Amino acid sequence: MEKRKVVMCGVLSLLGLLSALTAFAAEATKVKKSQANVTTSGSLTRCSYHRSPAYNLGFASAVFLMMAQIIASVGSGCFCCRKGPAPSRSKFTFVIAFLVLLSGAALNDEHAEEAAFPDAYFCYTVGTGVFSTGSVLSLVTIALGIVYYLCLNSSNQNVGVTRTVANQGGGIAMGQPQIPERGEDPVTAACPQRVLLCFLEKEIEFEIVHVDLDTLEQKKPEHLLRQPFGQVPAIEDGDFKLFESRAIARYYATKYSNQGTNLLGKSLEHRAIVDQWADVETHYFNVLAFPIVLNLVIKPRLGEECDAVLVEELKAKLGVVLDIYENRLASNRFLAGDEFTMADLTHMPAMGYLMRTDVNQMVKARVNMNRWWEELTARPAWKKLMKMAGFEA
Numbered sequence: 001m002e003k004r005k006v007v008m009c010g011v012l013s014l015l016g017l018l019s020a021l022t023a024f025a026a027e028a029t030k031v032k033k034s035q036a037n038v039t040t041s042g043s044l045t046r047c048s049y050h051r052s053p054a055y056n057l058g059f060a061s062a063v064f065l066m067m068a069q070i071i072a073s074v075g076s077g078c079f080c081c082r083k084g085p086a087p088s089r090s091k092f093t094f095v096i097a098f099l100v101l102l103s104g105a106a107l108n109d110e111h112a113e114e115a116a117f118p119d120a121y122f123c124y125t126v127g128t129g130v131f132s133t134g135s136v137l138s139l140v141t142i143a144l145g146i147v148y149y150l151c152l153n154s155s156n157q158n159v160g161v162t163r164t165v166a167n168q169g170g171g172i173a174m175g176q177p178q179i180p181e182r183g184e185d186p187v188t189a190a191c192p193q194r195v196l197l198c199f200l201e202k203e204i205e206f207e208i209v210h211v212d213l214d215t216l217e218q219k220k221p222e223h224l225l226r227q228p229f230g231q232v233p234a235i236e237d238g239d240f241k242l243f244e245s246r247a248i249a250r251y252y253a254t255k256y257s258n259q260g261t262n263l264l265g266k267s268l269e270h271r272a273i274v275d276q277w278a279d280v281e282t283h284y285f286n287v288l289a290f291p292i293v294l295n296l297v298i299k300p301r302l303g304e305e306c307d308a309v310l311v312e313e314l315k316a317k318l319g320v321v322l323d324i325y326e327n328r329l330a331s332n333r334f335l336a337g338d339e340f341t342m343a344d345l346t347h348m349p350a351m352g353y354l355m356r357t358d359v360n361q362m363v364k365a366r367v368n369m370n371r372w373w374e375e376l377t378a379r380p381a382w383k384k385l386m387k388m389a390g391f392e393a
Contacts, residue, residue: 016142019064023135026057047123058105072145097137190349191245192233198249200381202260263342277335277343288318289350296357329368
């Protein structure tokens with residue numbers, strides 16, 4: 001869990017504990033019926049008692065609870081909205097607990113009241129269990145508030161589908177299949193990795209809001225507003241929304257062209273070559289790499305059977321493509337020339353998974369491709385991404 005979330009949950013838990021403890025202390029020190037002084041004089045009946053410590057303790061408990069509720073709402077970026085799995089219940093229990101604590105505190109203030117009917121007077125004191133009930137409701141409110149905060153800010157932290165912020169305003173929604181179950185909140189889906197690798201190369205600040213693909217969160221209406229096909233990733237950059245990882249990467253590479261790695265090329269001709277090999281990745285490489293990864297990596301994780309016949313057919317076709325890459329890299333350090341560009345970056349997530357299968361022998365057998373891959377994986381941005389994915393770089 002991110003440090004920010006640990007701190008937030010710790011603060012909320014502390015305030016909830018303080019609210020509960022002060023409420024229990026108020027329960028122990030509240031005015032009892034035996035402490036009320038009832039006197040009758042003529043036609044007047046007088047009820048009086050001194051202020052109890054429960055007065056201050058009850059108000060303190062209510063204040064701690066209110067502080068926790070405000071912090072949870074503000075921290076979620078949603079002070080009055082209704083999004084998330086538990087906001088309405090959290091607010092409901094908060095209102096009940098807050099009113100119980102305030103009412104109980106008020107009835108422990110100094111009291112002196114006269115009634116004109118000696119046979120029908122009321123001497124109000126707080127009943128047994130009122131503050132205890134407020135204490136329990138406080139703890140329930142805090143628990144729901146923590147769930148609310150975590151759900152709105154991480155959505156199960158499975159690099160799934162929600163927002164990321166890039167350079168002061170923006171979001172990237174990313175999906176997460178269960179591969180592999182390593183690390184905390186791993187970023188393992190290939191398409192989100194493509195975008196994150198662009199962020200890291202361009203030195204763009206970002207925040208990930210994760211979505212759980214296993215529960216089909218990416219198919220929910222709120223995500224379909226970002227990505228109508230129910231896939232990931234998707235970004236929100238201020239009011240601008242965009243989906244498809246390659247389009248997102250090109251957008252940010254263009255927007256932040258003056259910082260980080262130049263991914264697009266230095267001239268019109270160079271940029272055309274970059275685009276050419278980026279298109280090759282889409283139409284010749286990925287159409288073979290994805291079903292291989294699906295069968296060799298993803299299906300076994302899901303308990304499904306690998307189509308071995310299809311994999312062998314795809315390997316044969318991939319070998320032809322890799323031969324073309326081998327020839328290209330014989331005279332070029334990178335695919336688009338002597339510098340690392342989007343043409344190389346866009347290959348890396350799928351290549352990373354292929355190299356974790358027996359397909360790696362096809363790459364290692366090609367001297368130029370193997371040299372190219374070793375140079376790519378030595379880049380600091382790739383090493384950071386592998387740590388985010390829970391892999392060794």
